[in-house]
Amino acid sequence: MNENIEVLISESKIAERVKELGKQLSAEYAGKDPLFVCVLKGACIFYADLIRAMTCSVQFDFIQAASYGNGTSSSGEVRIVKDTQASVVGRHVVLVEDIVDSGRTLARLSRLLRERGALSVRVCALLDKPSRRVPGGVDAEYVGFSIEDLFVVGYGLDYAERHRELPYVGVLPAGEANE
Ligand code: IMP
Ligand code: MG
Secondary structure: OHHHOEEEEOHHHHHHHHHHHHHHHHHHHOOOOOEEEEEEOOOHHHHHHHHHOOOOOOEEEEEEEEOOOOOOOOOOOOEEEEOOOOOOOOOEEEEEEEEEOOOHHHHHHHHHHHHOOOOEEEEEEEEEOHHHOOOOOOOOOEEEEEOOOOOEEEOOEOEOOEOOOOOOEEEOOOOHHHO
16 A cells, blocks of 8 residues: 555655756757657656756657566566667667666667667666666666665556556565565
């Protein structure tokens, strides 16, 4: 139940940080006609807020990868469930992700887009759990908040497809993740 979820990052803190990221990305990508690729589903709320904080024009696209079942740890295998539509050849691409955990999903997606001819591929993630990175896992160039090794939900992030609608990032109480 939502009332048991402890707020880790409030709605206003997220809004403030997302505006800063939008400003920073706008300064770096102005005049480069970047392709901003939203990694579904978790990043969709972050993405919608981030691109509205941008002052340069950006082209949208979406990709969906699956590496998780309903558990709270990565299976290691990454599958493309929904692919991008735009050609990435010669484009500056920014992958917008909800959270970097092991870094495997982003390593796979970055490699794929580079292989397809992207000029550059960078990652912007709302959250980062640096202590969870595995060898070969990708780091994000732009990070909203670095957090401890906690399983978080809300603002797009789920546990077994639940809690995405929360306007803040919260921590699932111990026990709930095992139900
Ligand atoms: P990675 O491949 O291990 O980096 O996994 C990244 C993906 O795992 C993210 O895009 C999320 O979908 C999911 N994930 C990792 N940690 C969390 C968490 O704390 N809450 C919700 N989803 C998470
Ligand atoms: Mg995700």
